[in-house]
Amino acid sequence: MSDIDCDGLRLSRETEAILLDFLAEKEINEKQEKEYPQNFNFAENWQLSQFWYSDETIKHISALIGKAARKKDNVALLSCPSLYISCKAVHHNTIIFEFDDRFKIWEKDFVKYDFNNAYDENYLDEFRHNFDIVIADPPFLSKECFEKFAFITKKIVKPNGKILFCSGEVVEEYVAKFLDLKKCSYKPKHTRNLGNDFTTYSNFNSDQFFE
Known part of the structure; x- marks a missing residue:
């Protein structure tokens, strides 16, 4: 019995x-x-220049991760937390780099960082050349912001890693100068109507994964 x-x-x-x-x-x-909570219920913090992507854009970018990432690849999301849940669902080795402490709820997948510390000695050295794919959304459309984001990205991405930046069309010269990325056809959308036109930049043929 x-x-x-x-x-x-x-x-x-x-x-x-x-x-x-x-x-x-x-x-x-x-x-x-x-x-790995299934619902993203965080309000945007405008003081941190946070603007969440639309559901359609989240779907497209997470689909790109699902197609472009190999099983053992490591994926980093820089300052784009609204992508995390969907990207994590399609690729387990995904972590988020964020300044906002609210995202500590993701525990081991959360890395607290501040792009303003990019040039500090040994900053983020533990992640040097660790990621096969880096998706980034710099919060500010300034030369200083992009220069520091580029420095961090080049530190953490592998030598032949894939890089995708989502940002305003007005910063094309900065992206090309600091990271040698090319403007792509895919244009991300946000839940709010923003004053600037946004697009994507990459060092690989990212558009093929959005089709």
Whole structure:
């Protein structure tokens, strides 16, 4: 007879096995839900120049990750937290670099960073040449911001790694100068209408993955 007793009624071994499997699966699902929440419910912080992508753009960029990343590749998201959940769903080795401490809820997948510290000695050296794909969305459309983002990106990406920047068309000269990225056809959209026209820049044929 089984040792599991429910209000005085003993379960058969077969029923006990089914129940134990159910409880084990439930525990795993609850753990995954805690680690990788399925809903992105964070409000934009305009002081940090945060603007979330539209559902369509999130779908397209996460699809790019799913197609372009090999199983063992490491993917870094720089200052684009609205991509994290969908990208994580299609590629397990995805982490987010963010200044906003709210995203500490993603625990081991969260890296606190400040692009203003880019030139500090040994800054982010633990991630040197660690990522096969880097997706970045610099928060400010300034030369200083892009120069520091470029420095960090070149530090953490592998020598032959893929880079995709999502930003305003007005910064094309900075992107070309500091990272030698080419303007692409795909144009990301946001949940809000922003004053600048946005596009993508990459060092690979990223447009083929958006088709």
